[in-house]
Amino acid sequence: MKNYTTAFKFFVNLLIFTVIISILEKGGSLLKYLNSTSTIISSNSDLILVSFNLILLSYALWLLIKFRKTIYTLHTDSVFSAKNGFSFTSIGRGLLFYSAGIFIIRVLENILNKPAIKGESVAYNLGRDFGAALSDRIPLLVIAFFLLIVAQLIKEGYDLKQENDLTI
């Protein structure tokens, strides 16, 4: 059991570390913008996007810390418990919401900052922005889906275990 969760713990800790780095980076650019009038960030719309990005990153950090707690209790409790099922479901759903939020922010960033290709239609440029934003989100969406699968498996296992425990 320990071998299985150790790898997962390492992975979650690594993710927490990268999210903290991203938060510091975004927070730094937000502070620089607030403290000086020089254009580190070009407009107010960018300021709003950076703020939303920061909020979403904080949400991701909260989800990961919650996930870390669940992983760390796995070797002491039984895997198939209602609590674990609920935790995995909420983390999986949370990651889906986070992916959707970041996707919207990336699309807006691309629309505002990336120059449109000359001679191409608005639909083409919009499609390019949507495609670029979606391709970045696919790994996280897959991870979220796998976590939802784990949650469902835990629930199925919990039902089986309860049935088993009731049998004399």
Added chain:
Amino acid sequence: MKIFGLKSLSAFFYYIFRSISIVLLAFLTCMEFAFNTDRFTVEDGRFDMKIPLIGSSIQVDYQFSDILTITLILIFGILLLYLLSNIFKTLKKTVIFNKGIIKNLKLLTILNLIIGPVLYFLIHYPIMHKTEFRNIHNLILLIIFGMISFFLTYVFQKGFSVQSENDLTI
């Protein structure tokens, strides 16, 4: 929407992954057949190969290293998608915790945690002679998916033992 069962997300993913793996296998076979039978043209150091049925063509630098890289990546992709489709095929069944899925998950873990990184370094250094790490995120993603499948194997093993215990009870 249901995750497991006949009309569920698992069934949908099974058809998607199996279809993509078949298409990729057909593409690889077609490419290797074209190379072995000289059914391609070379212009400005790039080969041009017509893709049957679609009508379009692929153009890549005509170098052994490039062709070998494409072939290795395609084989890896086909294996990965085939294993994923097998896993989702098992999740369509009524009894989810079974030996077949554990075997497929173990193979998926080996593919992601051992074969994937070995292939990455093989392509990076001896084949393509790259010095920078611009596509390292692919390796990190492989390791992340490997860890998830490693954890899933454990959940399925536990579930299988509970299931077997349950089936033995009269």
